[in-house]
Amino acid sequence: MKVLTVFTSKGGSGKSTLAIHMAVLASQQKRGNRVLMLDYDVQESSTFWTRTRKAENPPVLPANAGSLVGYLDQAEEEGIDLVVVDMPPHSAIHADLVLSRSDLVLVPVRPGALDLWALETTVKAINENHARGIFVLNQVPARGTEADETEEVLAQMAPQIPVAKSRMGYRKPFSSALTAGLAITEFASPREKAAQEATALFKEIKRNLK
Template identity: 35%
Template structure:
């Protein structure tokens, strides 16, 4: 089982949006996906509880951070992929979650504030010595998006597909869907392409 941790210490970066949409896309691609919500806000679980489809899966209760490794070990036999959503903060246990990852995805909005804030997340990921990639999220069609990609590329790899600012990402948070399950073909194509990129790293 491969494990993806979605991490960004800046609030509003799009962690939960990325987590739920990747989980749906991976499930549609034939992966048995387990989602874990380690964010006390519980947004990923709330989305999942409003979902009609059986996949991706969640446990009856999300694990406490101190039993995360044991939970992942127990899930190995049943799941191909685990996607973990984390809080917009740096609790002491975050290092444990990062250390369990085969890949850390760091969503970043293309704004000066978000680019300045990414340093703390990057330091934590580098300390954990795990592979990571940035994913630009909530992107406008503007020069600042390209500039943000160039800045991030100085620190690590950047997903080649941006996650644009689209209404369907917010709407599916309420309906329990992923955008790849809607009629928004542009959003669906974005997420499918991000999943293909992530899959290439995991399977590489």
């Protein structure tokens, strides 16, 4: 079983959106991956998403400080292939336990100074728990050089944590899909730019999980 955790100390970075799309893409794989989402975020965005969703996969369970590790142990016993953990922002209680059990930690970063300034706590937590992290540039504007500049700063700030080559743009179809209880690959044509970005990122994450 692999554990993919989406974690950052900065709120509003699109963390839950990223977690949902990666979980759905994993469940859509041809070999029938068994995927479970654990919603550890106090805002319960992933849990609310399931209320408008008709499909049963991937199941989303709300977790708390007392149940999270137990869920991971049970998921492994039941043969779950991938657990996607949607962590809350800021310094979460028991975050160390989650990060230490994670095979890969996705850190969404919006281009710009505010997200960069808030990363120190996140990077420190990843390093202290000897976790493998990867930055994901998220909500990237269609124009401008901010994304490239942010990637350069990340490489200097935390050279031990790579930046994903695939980027997620600031695109309305992402939020429209979630409102409909779907992920972008269920909502839009494969030719849609947003769907292509999510698929490319998932393939990159999948390679990093091996």
